[in-house]
Amino acid sequence: xxxxxxxxxSRRRFLRLGLAGLGVVLLGGTSGLLLLRGKAPHVEGxxxxxxxxxxxxxxxxxxxxxxxxxxxxxxxxxDLPRAFDRFLAEEPDYxxxxxxxxxxxxxxGPVLFDRRAVTFSRLPPDERLAHFQAWxxxxxxxxxxxxxxxxxxxxxxxxxxxxxWPHIGYPGPSFARLSR
Amino acid sequence: xxxxxxxxxLSKEPLAGPLSVEYCVIGSGPAGATAARALGRxxxxxxxxxxxxxxxxxxxxxxxxxxxxxxxxxxxxxxxxDLSIAVLSGRVLGGGSVINASDVVPIHPSVLDVWQxxxxxxxxxxxxLAEDEAAALADLSASRPDDSLLNRNNTxxxxxxxxxxxxxxxxxxxxxxxxxxxxxLLGCPLSAKRNARIVPIPQAIEGGVRFLxxxxxxxxxxxxxxxxxxxxxxxxERGYHEQHHLTIEAKRVIIAAGAIASxxxxxxxxxxxxxxxxGFLLQPQLPIAASFAEPVRCFEGIPQTYAVTQFxxxxxxxHGFWGFRIEAIGGTPxxxxxxxxxxGAAGQRLMQRYxxxxxxxxxxxxxPRDDSILSIERNGRLQIHYQLxxxxxxxxxxxxxxxxxxxxxxxxxxxxxxxTPPLSFRSLGDLPKxxxxxxxPASVPLISAHQMGTVKMGxxxxxxxxxxxxxxxxxxxxxVLDSSLFPSSPSSHIMTPILTLAHHxxxxxxxx
Numbered sequence: 001x002x003x004x005x006x007x008x009x010s011r012r013r014f015l016r017l018g019l020a021g022l023g024v025v026l027l028g029g030t031s032g033l034l035l036l037r038g039k040a041p042h043v044e045g046x047x048x049x050x051x052x053x054x055x056x057x058x059x060x061x062x063x064x065x066x067x068x069x070x071x072x073x074x075x076x077x078x079d080l081p082r083a084f085d086r087f088l089a090e091e092p093d094y095x096x097x098x099x100x101x102x103x104x105x106x107x108x109g110p111v112l113f114d115r116r117a118v119t120f121s122r123l124p125p126d127e128r129l130a131h132f133q134a135w136x137x138x139x140x141x142x143x144x145x146x147x148x149x150x151x152x153x154x155x156x157x158x159x160x161x162x163x164x165w166p167h168i169g170y171p172g173p174s175f176a177r178l179s180r
Numbered sequence: 181x182x183x184x185x186x187x188x189x190l191s192k193e194p195l196a197g198p199l200s201v202e203y204c205v206i207g208s209g210p211a212g213a214t215a216a217r218a219l220g221r222x223x224x225x226x227x228x229x230x231x232x233x234x235x236x237x238x239x240x241x242x243x244x245x246x247x248x249x250x251x252x253x254x255x256x257x258x259x260x261x262d263l264s265i266a267v268l269s270g271r272v273l274g275g276g277s278v279i280n281a282s283d284v285v286p287i288h289p290s291v292l293d294v295w296q297x298x299x300x301x302x303x304x305x306x307x308x309l310a311e312d313e314a315a316a317l318a319d320l321s322a323s324r325p326d327d328s329l330l331n332r333n334n335t336x337x338x339x340x341x342x343x344x345x346x347x348x349x350x351x352x353x354x355x356x357x358x359x360x361x362x363x364x365l366l367g368c369p370l371s372a373k374r375n376a377r378i379v380p381i382p383q384a385i386e387g388g389v390r391f392l393x394x395x396x397x398x399x400x401x402x403x404x405x406x407x408x409x410x411x412x413x414x415x416x417e418r419g420y421h422e423q424h425h426l427t428i429e430a431k432r433v434i435i436a437a438g439a440i441a442s443x444x445x446x447x448x449x450x451x452x453x454x455x456x457x458x459g460f461l462l463q464p465q466l467p468i469a470a471s472f473a474e475p476v477r478c479f480e481g482i483p484q485t486y487a488v489t490q491f492x493x494x495x496x497x498x499h500g501f502w503g504f505r506i507e508a509i510g511g512t513p514x515x516x517x518x519x520x521x522x523x524g525a526a527g528q529r530l531m532q533r534y535x536x537x538x539x540x541x542x543x544x545x546x547x548p549r550d551d552s553i554l555s556i557e558r559n560g561r562l563q564i565h566y567q568l569x570x571x572x573x574x575x576x577x578x579x580x581x582x583x584x585x586x587x588x589x590x591x592x593x594x595x596x597x598x599x600t601p602p603l604s605f606r607s608l609g610d611l612p613k614x615x616x617x618x619x620x621p622a623s624v625p626l627i628s629a630h631q632m633g634t635v636k637m638g639x640x641x642x643x644x645x646x647x648x649x650x651x652x653x654x655x656x657x658x659x660v661l662d663s664s665l666f667p668s669s670p671s672s673h674i675m676t677p678i679l680t681l682a683h684h685x686x687x688x689x690x691x692x
Contacts, residue, residue, distance in 0.1 A: 064523050071528055090420040094559045129524045136523065136600045136623075144600070144622040145263045155517035159531065160244040169535040170479060170513050173242035174361045175369040 037107065037119050046082075047089040053100055056107040057081040059121040063128045064154045071167055075158050083157055102146050109135065113143070185220070185385035187234055187273065190414035190424070191394040197412075197426040201227045204410055204430035206397045206445065208232075209275020210675055211662040211682040212436030213380040214319070218686035220387030227428065228384075229395040229412060231437075232272035233419065236377060240367035244514030247366035250419070251279050253441065260628075261563045264621040265464050267628045269438045271419070273393055274377030276438060277675055278367050280629065281484040281509070282375075284322045284352035286313055287670040287677045290500035299667040300639025301648050309684055316679035320354035321374045329358065331481025333538050334508040336472065338486045340590030346490035351507075353485065354675075360481040363512060394419060395426070397437075399449040405656045406431045434689075435635075436662040436682075443554050443634035443664060444562055451655045455645040456635050457554035461546035462566050462628035463669055466576055466619075467509070467519050469596045470538045470587035477535050478510035484541075488586060491579070492672070501545050504579040505672055506586060509541045519625040521602040538587065541627075542579040544572065545669035548633055568619055568626075577614050584611065599624040630674045632663035649692075650685045661685050 040055040049057065058081045067074035075081075088096050110116040110123060110131060123131060135147035158164060165172055188195070203219050205212045208230040219226045233250065241247060248256030251272045258267045270276035287309070295301040330338070330350065341348040358372040371378050381391065394415040401409040408430050413422040435442045443457040488506040496502035511519075513534060520530050552566040568576075580597055584605045587595045597603040600623045603613050619626070637660075638644025641653035646665055652658040661682055663674050670677040 065528065066525060068525055068528070070532060090418070092560065094557075094561050133523060136521075141262065141621055144620075148263055148622045151523060152518045155520075155527070156248070156514040157245055159513035159517040165513070168513055168531050174363070174480070175238070175240075175242055178359065178361070 033108070033111070036111065036117060036122075038122065040121075046085050048096055049085045049088070049100065049103070052107070053103040054081060054085065055121050056103045057084060059128060060106060060132065060150055061154055062125070063132050064151055065158045071164065073163060075154055078158065078161055078163070080154055080157055084153060087153070102149070105146060106132075106135075106150075185388045185390060187385070187391045187393060189234065189393050190426070191233075191417040191419075194414055194424040195392070195426055198429060199227065199426070200429045201225050202431050203227070203434060204229065204408070204428055204432075205434045205436060206410070207275060207435065207437035207441070207662065208273050208376065208381065208391060209270060209436060209438060209662065210277045210376045210380070210679050212434065213274065213376040213384060214679060214682035215434050215436060215661050215686045215689070216389045217380040217384035217387060218683075218690065220384050220389040222690050226384070226389045227430070228389060228391045229397050229410070229428075230273050230275075230391060230393045231396045231415065231419065232270070232275075232393065233417075234273040234377075234393050235278075235367060236371060237369055240369045242361070242363040242366050242369065242512070244366070244512050248515075251367055253438075258440075258562075259564070260462070260566045262567070262621040264567065265462055265626040265628050267440065267462065267564060267631060269440060269631060272367070272377075273391065274375050274381060277373070277375035278377055279365055280675055281673075282353045282355055282364055282373050282482075283484060283507075283673040284317070284320055284354050284676050285671045285673040286317070287680060288494055288501045290495050291668065291670050292500075294498075294500035295667060299636070299644065301637065301667070302639070303648065309680055312683035312687070313676075313680045315683045316676055319374065319379050319679060320676065321356050322352045322354055322676075324350055324352050325355070325358075325482060325485055329360065329482055330485050331360070331362075331478070331510065332474075332476045333478040333510050334482070334484070334486040336470075336476065336538050336590045337488060337506065337508045337540060337586065340586035340588075341486075341488045341490070343589040344586060346488055346586070348486060348488045348490065350485055351487055353482070355482070358482060362480045362483060362510060364483050365515070366512065396422065397445055400433055400445065400451060400658065401449070402451065402655055402658070403429075408433050408657060432657045432659065434659045434661050435664075436660070438662055439631035439634045439664040440554065440562070440564065442660055442662055444556065446635065446652070446660075447554065447556055451658060452635065452645050452652050453641055453654055455643070458552070459548040459550060459636065460552045460554070460566070460634040461548060461630075461632050461666070461669060462552070463546040463630040463632070464544060464568065464572070464626045464628050466542040466579070466624065466626055467598060468540045468542060468580065468583045468587075469520065469598060470540070470590075470592040471533055471594045471596070472536050472538060472592055475535050476538045478537060478539050479512060481510070483510035484508055487672075488582070491582060499545060499547055499668055501669055501671065504542055504544045504575060504582075506579065506583050507541050507543060509539045511539060519598050521596075521598045521600045538592070540583055540587075542576065542583060543672050544575055544579065545672070547668060548636070554634060567621070573617075573619050576619060577617055580617055581611060581614055584608075597624075630663070630669075632666040632674060633668070635660045635664035636667045637665040638667060649688050659685070659689065
């Protein structure tokens with residue numbers, strides 16, 4: 001889906017974020033951050049994302065569109081993170097780079113914005129939702145942009161899945177039904 | 181080059197260049213297709229370049245993911261630089277007319293008065309354009325849908341409008357044989373839309389015009405008054421990556437790639453004056469959702485037929501056309517979900533109400549603004565800089581209030597402005613909440629389906645990028661022919677104004 005959606009992550013903004021990150025690193029040390037982030041499980045067959053970025057995306061997908069009593073399959077069960085990785089593979093380099101950096105930012109969100117010694121993927125699930133909700137409603141434009149971009153992609157692809165349609169009362173494409 | 185009309189898919193049949201033609205038209209939407217047909221019928225040798233593919237019939241699958249990916253620029257993800265406004269435009273043979281809502285609204289006469297008075301377009305009179313507008317309406321088979329074609333989403337808006345005693349109308353449309361499939365914004369598999377792919381393109385092919393699909397025009401070089409070189413790259417089947425190189429030489433070039441892509445091409449080519457890509461209009465639209473106890477099923481039937489026109493000003497002293505209108509709109513689940521503000525289980529609960537949700541768009545005419553600028557970064561990334569001003573926010577407060585009133589009058593249980601966090605209205609007593617409508621960037625799903633004014637026409641290069649003939653100032657033989665030329669909003673919907681202009685400027689071009 002998106003292309004210019006991530007054009008907002010300009011070099012200048014990333015420099016600012018980089019400085020914020022640098023402050024964190026100076027306070028906690030690179031090894032401290034790596035320790036906080038922990039080791040992500042290895043995933044075979046990814047085209048763009050690394051294991052850490054993929055783990056962040058999976059955590060985000062589960063927050064945005066969770067599995068539950070009404071939706072027996074959430075974004076994670078429908079393999080949307082891998083769809084996102086495939087989408088990225090066909091996008092220009094600058095966009096791929098922006099999105100990967102955005103995932104790093106999300107992962108470090110609790111450290112950078114809540115001053116907590118825990119990264120996004122290691123938050124308990126209910127706290128992840130509250131934390132990401134704060135991104136959507138943030139006074140900081142960049143956080144709202146990141147939240148909007150991931151939400152748009154995940155929602156568009158999730159509700160386009162035939163297995164989801166019975167749960168929202170959508171009968172599916174009308175042309176195929178008429179043709180039958 | 182031969183004058184045998186055809187559609188050639190460059191992803192499958194790479195052409196060996198260089199090619200040489202009289203006219204190269206860049207863009208196959210309503211403007212490009214109409215101009216190509218006129219030139220072809222006049223015996224000219226014409227080649228049309230289109231970045232998108234040719235998709236008709238069952239290839240239009242009605243699925244959000246695939247169709248936004250394949251029919252829209254930037255795979256449906258284009259937006260302004262700060263993510264405030266999703267910028268939707270077509271990338272398919274037939275252009276935006278394949279994926280629009282099929283509303284037919286001609287240029288308002290008062291707008292032509294403004295164009296004459298403010299922009300020096302002295303010969304753009306109602307009389308001078310009458311023949312062209314008639315030809316546009318004939319191309320579109322314009323008619324007013326009868327009541328049986330109005331779905332519940334549209335009749336609810338009409339019910340509310342009638343209860344309030346407001347002015348409203350069923351809009352003209354360009355469908356013939358519509359079966360109410362409900363996915364006009366993803367193309368019509370039944371070909372019921374009389375769009376550029378169905379009307380002028382086949383006629384242009386009969387006139388000997390060749391259409392190259394999956395052909396991206398990278399730049400235009402001015403080699404002389406009667407000689408231009410166009411550098412083209414073919415794209416792969418899905419349109420993701422550039423493949424082969426092709427050079428075309430043409431005596432004249434007509435750029436009709438849509439307001440954003442036309443200006444982008446000119447900026448990339450270093451052609452045109454300082455007005456190219458500046459002061460453009462996006463005519464932003466705000467979606468509104470209303471929840472009803474009864475099923476609405478906005479995904480069935482024609483998505484957009486009824487408009488509340490009570491607040492449109494058709495004799496505005498400065499702009500000619502101003503105010504706002506409210507139009508019903510339906511959508512497939514993916515796109516509707518992207519516009520709802522909640523996440524997690526709360527968002528899923530909202531989507532469970534999908535068959536009960538009515539949708540409308542608040543359409544605002546726009547004015548040229550100094551701070552809207554298109555730029556291209558060194559890595560090739562297009563940046564569309566455009567921000568709402570205070571007047572627009574005030575006008576949106578008025579249009580949201582009107583939408584709340586009309587939906588509550590129609591019996592809505594709740595009217596939702598999809599801002600994050602959302603604004604919910606269950607009674608008129610909630611109207612003071614409107615003060616919380618900020619429209620700050622990336623917190624509300626504004627969309628632009630009507631971009632224009634990126635390469636404005638006007639009487640002088642001091643104030644405009646193109647002459648009243650559509651010829652680019654400083655680049656003889658390079659013409660622009662699409663909504664890029666509009667100096668202000670001509671109408672709430674731009675397909676008919678684009679077609680009118682295309683007929684008009686094609687006539688002027690052929691009479692030179």
